[in-house]
Amino acid sequence: MIETKEAEKAWNAFRFANACLGREHDLRVFLMGEAVECEQVTHEKYNVANELNKYLENDGTLFACGTCIISRKLENQRVCPISTMNDCVDLVEWADKVVTF
Numbered sequence: 001m002i003e004t005k006e007a008e009k010a011w012n013a014f015r016f017a018n019a020c021l022g023r024e025h026d027l028r029v030f031l032m033g034e035a036v037e038c039e040q041v042t043h044e045k046y047n048v049a050n051e052l053n054k055y056l057e058n059d060g061t062l063f064a065c066g067t068c069i070i071s072r073k074l075e076n077q078r079v080c081p082i083s084t085m086n087d088c089v090d091l092v093e094w095a096d097k098v099v100t101f
Contacts, residue, residue, distance in 0.1 A: 001088075001100045002035040004038060007043035010035065010075045013101035014051035028095075029055070030078070030088050031064040063087055 002013045013029075014070055020027045031038060041048040055063065062080035069075060069082055 001032060001098060002031050003033045004039065004049075004101060005034040005037045005041050007041055007048055007083070008048040009048035009101055010038050010041055010048045011043075011051055012036075014048065014055050016101070017055050017060060018058065021055065021060055028061040028063065028091050030083070030091055031068070032088070033065070033068055036064045036068045036072060036074060036077070058090070061093070072099060079089075 002010060004010055004013075017029055018026060038048055038052055049088070063083040064077070064080045065088070066082035066084055069077060
């Protein structure tokens with residue numbers, strides 16, 4: 001679960017997700033709160049978009065809180081399906097571990 005758009009933290013979160021995929025872990029990422037803006041984060045040192053794209057290119061599964069997207073008027077975002085709190089609960093119930101950034 002990622003809840004920040006702060007560049008270094010979001011960058012590390014997606015680096016961690018990519019490392020998990022590299023070890024063939026079954027992993028799903030849920031973006032909540034300001035993290036739904038990760039696609040738009042720019043920083044000269046921490047390339048969040050690059051790590052996010054790597055995650056998606058490696059068949060990473062990504063969800064985003066629909067209410068958080070709508071409250072920010074980001075309904076046209078392209079990186080992941082708009083999800084619900086019920087989807088988030090389903091992911092937590094599915095997971096044997098939950099990591100939050």
